[in-house]
Amino acid sequence: MxxxxxxxxxxxxxxxxxxxxxxxxxxxxxxxxxxxxxxxLLKDMDLAVFDQLTNVxxxxxxxxxxxxxxDGHSGYGFPIGGVAAFDVNSGVISPGGIGxxxxxxxxxxxxxxxxxxxxxxxxxxxDLLFERVPSGVGGHGFxxxxxxxxxxxxxxxxxxxxxxxxxxDEDLNRIEDFGRIEHADANLVSDxxxxxxFNQLGTLGSGNHYLEIQHAADIFDAKTxxxxxxxxxxxxxxxxxxxSRGFGHQIATDxxxxxxxxxxxxxxxxxxxxxxxxxxxSKEGQNYFKAMACxxxxxxxxxxxxxxxIRECFKTVFEQSPEKMEMNLVYDVAHNxxxxxxxxxxxxxxxxxxxxxxxxxxxxxxxxxxxxxxRKIGQPVIIGGSMExxxxxxxxxxxxxxxxxxxxxxxxxxxMSRTQARGEVRGEQLQKDLEKKGIYxxxxxxxxxxxxxxxxxxxxxxxxxxxxxxxxxxxxxxxKPIGNIKG
Amino acid sequence: MPYxxxxxxxxxxxxxxATGKNxxxxxxxxxxxxxxxxxxxxSIKKKITKKVIIEAETVEDLLYNFLEEIIFLKDxxxxxxxxxxxxxxxDQKKATATLFGDTVSPTTQxxxxxxxxxxxxxxxxxxxxxxxxxxxLDI
Numbered sequence: 239m240x241x242x243x244x245x246x247x248x249x250x251x252x253x254x255x256x257x258x259x260x261x262x263x264x265x266x267x268x269x270x271x272x273x274x275x276x277x278x279l280l281k282d283m284d285l286a287v288f289d290q291l292t293n294v295x296x297x298x299x300x301x302x303x304x305x306x307x308x309d310g311h312s313g314y315g316f317p318i319g320g321v322a323a324f325d326v327n328s329g330v331i332s333p334g335g336i337g338x339x340x341x342x343x344x345x346x347x348x349x350x351x352x353x354x355x356x357x358x359x360x361x362x363x364x365d366l367l368f369e370r371v372p373s374g375v376g377g378h379g380f381x382x383x384x385x386x387x388x389x390x391x392x393x394x395x396x397x398x399x400x401x402x403x404x405x406x407d408e409d410l411n412r413i414e415d416f417g418r419i420e421h422a423d424a425n426l427v428s429d430x431x432x433x434x435x436f437n438q439l440g441t442l443g444s445g446n447h448y449l450e451i452q453h454a455a456d457i458f459d460a461k462t463x464x465x466x467x468x469x470x471x472x473x474x475x476x477x478x479x480x481x482s483r484g485f486g487h488q489i490a491t492d493x494x495x496x497x498x499x500x501x502x503x504x505x506x507x508x509x510x511x512x513x514x515x516x517x518x519x520s521k522e523g524q525n526y527f528k529a530m531a532c533x534x535x536x537x538x539x540x541x542x543x544x545x546x547x548i549r550e551c552f553k554t555v556f557e558q559s560p561e562k563m564e565m566n567l568v569y570d571v572a573h574n575x576x577x578x579x580x581x582x583x584x585x586x587x588x589x590x591x592x593x594x595x596x597x598x599x600x601x602x603x604x605x606x607x608x609x610x611x612x613r614k615i616g617q618p619v620i621i622g623g624s625m626e627x628x629x630x631x632x633x634x635x636x637x638x639x640x641x642x643x644x645x646x647x648x649x650x651x652x653x654m655s656r657t658q659a660r661g662e663v664r665g666e667q668l669q670k671d672l673e674k675k676g677i678y679x680x681x682x683x684x685x686x687x688x689x690x691x692x693x694x695x696x697x698x699x700x701x702x703x704x705x706x707x708x709x710x711x712x713x714x715x716x717x718k719p720i721g722n723i724k725g
Numbered sequence: 726m727p728y729x730x731x732x733x734x735x736x737x738x739x740x741x742x743a744t745g746k747n748x749x750x751x752x753x754x755x756x757x758x759x760x761x762x763x764x765x766x767x768s769i770k771k772k773i774t775k776k777v778i779i780e781a782e783t784v785e786d787l788l789y790n791f792l793e794e795i796i797f798l799k800d801x802x803x804x805x806x807x808x809x810x811x812x813x814x815x816d817q818k819k820a821t822a823t824l825f826g827d828t829v830s831p832t833t834q835x836x837x838x839x840x841x842x843x844x845x846x847x848x849x850x851x852x853x854x855x856x857x858x859x860x861x862l863d864i
Binding site: 284286311312313314315318337338339374375376377378430433434435437438444445483487488490491494510511512514596652653654655657658682683685686689725 | 730731733734736737738739796797799800801803804805829835836837838839841843846847848861863
């Protein structure tokens with residue numbers, strides 16, 4: 239039923255890491271599809287990636303190539319790793335280009351603790367975090383609020399958390415959009431979405447979501463790393479990956495239904511129903527954009543209260559204040575979102591609606607969207623790897639602004655389906671194997687753990703090297719896991 | 726429970742194919758697949774009963790909305806289910822279901838994935854002798 243007869247494209251090699259699929263590949267393509275990948279990574283991509291990316295290239299109002307990052311793999315609608323910029327007047331907004339998990343993102347926190355100090359207490363720390371940060375199916379968070387208060391969260395995002403004692407003022411400068419997207423309008427969110435999400439603040443969810451204790455094993459650029467508070471390879475950091483939970487999922491579901499009717503009205507045809515969209519300038523398109531911002535703010539708040547919980551757990555285990563342990567936020571990035579941004583197109587500044595689905599904003603120095611301290615350096619980019627292979631801190635570049643609308647990869651990207659990975663290893667065995675490698679894992683689901691095994695993912699170093707060599711995002715630090723809470 | 730999870734459709738998410746000799750059987754199969762994606766149903770006690778009534782104009786919307794309701798209840802009421810008994814009306818516009826399950830309890834239940842959504846990725850419900858659908862769940 240699902241189209242499996244996907245022809246292998248003829249790729250036009252633009253550079254060692256850039257490949258184009260021309261518009262002749264598929265009827266209706268308005269622009270080429272462009273893939274950032276080494277030759278090896280390109281060969282490993284599944285055909286559905288090319289099918290999905292070229293479907294994106296058919297959408298109304300796309301005026302520059304549909305992009306896929308090197309961690310690209312097939313999902314639904316857009317491929318994961320997809321980036322597409324649309325004209326604000328003639329273009330569309332598509333929930334399938336953002337994902338159901340609106341503002342799924344990453345957060346990186348430093349400590350001044352060393353591997354030697356943390357290793358003896360690692361089990362205690364991971365067990366406590368596992369208990370205090372709920373993960374897995376459903377799950378209610380520790381922040382107990384009424385539905386009316388949840389509307390404040392939708393409007394205020396991470397700011398709401400700081401005002402209510404869940405974090406430090408300075409955290410806000412280290413969050414994309416300062417943790418609050420202004421155009422959020424709570425009146426455009428259904429009661430169903432609120433019912434689904436108001437009790438989930440402070441939860442990780444499942445799939446590839448996690449909370450990880452790491453050390454800064456490979457420092458590639460010591461000067462920049464120091465600016466972000468990372469100084470030595472034995473330094474302990476914490477990484478979090480999660481999003482807007484059921485709240486965001488329901489908003490996407492609600493608006494896909496709305497857009498179904500809008501497409502009939504506007505005469506818009508798409509190749510895959512999951513690419514349902516509405517003209518960005520239409521009332522429905524604007525309503526979704528504002529509702530999406532509510533989910534994005536909830537996700538910023540979710541990661542913020544989790545950071546608060548992490549600081550509490552470290553305080554309990556190491557009997558020091560989080561301030562003394564220098565538990566500072568390096569940055570919080572969104573990798574499932576659409577944003578209005580100004581970019582240079584053919585030498586002219588143009589306002590575009592940039593969709594990033596499984597792709598991270600990576601602005602170089604000078605952009606006004608960054609806090610003053612970061613404006614001089616560039617944006618930190620957090621790339622989450624599998625629980626075995628490690629993760630990265632990168633830096634946005636000016637070249638990214640020229641080539642990818644300031645976008646880069648978001649993770650390692652899967653090479654194997656979930657069903658296949660589950661057939662290869664049992665979660666219980668994987669947990670034991672990881673422990674032998676010095677990685678202590680707690681999980682809410684052993685089958686889910688098996689699906690996230692390292693062998694199910696591309697080598698993350700190939701992904702970040704591709705973007706480093708292409709000049710899109712520079713390698714700053716590579717992290718190795720020692721403890722993981724898997725959703 | 727004629728359903729099976731399928732590889733090579735999507736790497737990030739979970740795809741299943743469900744069949745049934747009639748629409749009621751198809752809905753039953755699809756519900757079984759969604760419940761199995763979320764938990765080992767044998768580990769879920771049937772302590773709580775939820776009645777669900779869904780109406781829609783098309784068979785596609787009816788099945789989509791029905792499965793979406795199961796996912797909604799998981800988040801909104803923190804429930805997972807061991808079983809769903811479904812009936813589709815003869816005019817194919819109404820699905821009535823009774824869901825049997827329990828509150829989420831990671832320590833006593835074998836839980837799998839926190840399904841985010843039912844997607845419409847190349848979504849179709851077809852009748853060719855028997856009823857058949859293929860659905861991608863967002864994980």
